[in-house]
Amino acid sequence: MLREYCPSCQMLQNMNMSCFESIENEKEDCKVKVTVKNYQCAICHSFVKSEETKEPAK
Ligand SMILES: [Zn+2]
Numbered sequence: 001m002l003r004e005y006c007p008s009c010q011m012l013q014n015m016n017m018s019c020f021e022s023i024e025n026e027k028e029d030c031k032v033k034v035t036v037k038n039y040q041c042a043i044c045h046s047f048v049k050s051e052e053t054k055e056p057a058k
Contacts (some may be wrong), residue, residue: 003015005048006046014041016037016041016042017040017041019035019036022036034053035052035053
């Protein structure tokens with residue numbers, strides 16, 4: 001379980017992670033797969049951070 005500092009609780013908490021994937025056209029004939037991970041505090045459910053990663057789509 002991932003733990004991050006929650007500004008709302010003002011302490012380290014377990015995070016709930018939700019993941020979204022989408023395919024985007026970066027430029028013509030160049031598709032990238034974008035994965036967004038959102039981290040929410042498991043205790044107070046406030047949004048803590050999100051991470052976005054991009055990789056070439058096949
Ligand atoms: Zn919290």
